[in-house]
Every structure is written in C-alpha cells, then in structure tokens.
Amino acid sequence: MKKLITVVFLFLGISVFAQERGAARAEISQDEMATLRAKRLVMQLDLNTDQEEKLKKLFAKRIEANKELKEEIQKNKDADRAEKAEMRKERMEMNEEQKAELREILTEEQYIKWEQLQEKRRKGRKAPMRERKN
Template identity: 35%
Template sequence: MKKVFLFLTLCISVLTYAQERNGAVEKMNAEQQTILQVKRMTLALDLSLKQQEDIKSLLLERAQKKAAHQLVQKTKKEKGEKPTASEKFEMHSQLLDAQIEFKSKMKKILSEEQFKKWEKLRNRKGKKIDKKSPHQRNQ
C-alpha cells in the first residue's frame, strides 16, 4: 500500500510540474532577441554607440529574414512538401552566402581587434552547439 501511495504521489507531482512548465515558456520576438544580443556583444567587445546601432540593424534584418524563411518552410512542411536535392543545395548555398555577407558587414563595423574577439566568441559558441545532440540544435 505504501508503494502504491508513493508511486501515485510521484506521478502526480511529475505531471503537475510538467504542466506548469509547458505553458510558461514564451519566445521573445526578433527585436527583443536582437536587443539582448547587442547588449551581450557590447559587454564582450566594448562597442561604441554607433557600432551598437549598426549591429542592431544588421541583426534585426537577419532575424527578420530568418523568420520569413522559417514561415515558408513551416507552410511547406504542413502541406507535406519535402525539398528536393536541388532545393536543399540552393537553401544551403543561400545560407552560406548570407553568412559570408554578414561576416563582411561585421568586419566593416568592428575594429580589427573587436572582429578577432568576435570570431573567437563565435567559434566557441559553434563548438558548444556541435557538442549538443541534433535534436537540441534545432531548438
């Protein structure tokens, strides 16, 4: 009887905890994420006000493009459409082109020392992401 009672108590506590947590998580919008990212970069790289404004507009533009692309992909997925090999190649190619463009714009905004430090921070972040499982990368 004690074991049954303990088991039921454990199940109820786990279920209530899971329910509370599930509804509490809300995503920030693109502008909020951008503001926080610029503030973190300001602390790490000691950015000037002009650099902060330039980077904020650059990051916001990138976030908006990403959101639009995700919306298109989501609608395609809901329709059951899967990308062909050539479409996958094109998406990867566009992604790499966007990354190259973003990096060159950051190089123009940041000083040489700031840019080197920014690249080190990015590489460190990339290594952390690589250590995660594939399921965690997509979140």
C-alpha cells in the same frame, strides 16, 4: 502511493518549465530581439554606442531575412535534394554577408574575439543527430 504522487509532481513541474521557455520567446518582438542580441555583444566585446546602433540594424535585418527564409522552407517542405541544397547555399551566403558586415562594424580585435566566442558556442552545442554516437 507516495512514490506515485512524487512522480506526478515531478512530471508536472518539468512540463511547466518546458512550456515557459518557449512562451517567453514568442512574446519578444523582432526589434526587442535585435536589441537583446546587440546588448549581449556590447557587453561581451565592449562596443561603443555607434557600433551598438549598427549592430541593432544588422540584427533586425538578419531576423527579417531568417523569417522570410523560414516561410520559404515551410512552403517548400516537399522540396527535392537540389532545392534543399540551393536553400542551404543561400543560407551560407547570408552568413558570409553578415560576417562581412560585422567585420566593417567591429574593430579587428573585437572581430577576433567575436570569432572566438562563436567557436566556443559551436563546440558547446550537441552534435547533430546523424553524427551522434550512442
């Protein structure tokens, strides 16, 4: 009986924590999200206030573009491979544009450090499902 009660409380605790994380993201506005991303880079790269403002604008624009792209993907759920490849290509172009804009905002040292942080972040992620080996 004690084991059953322990298991029930364990599952309840896990479900509560899992729901809280997603709920917090839904409450953050796009402007707040852009500000948070900019602040994080300010701390990591030691940016000045002018750079911070430019980053806020860049991230706000990127969040809006991602929202539009997400809506387009939802609309084209049943798209064939060619359409999906086109959307993937469009996304990659957006990423390249963002890198170019970042390069204009950041100094050379800051940009190199940003690239290193991105690489570290990529390595920290789990491999996609199709590449995982059990």
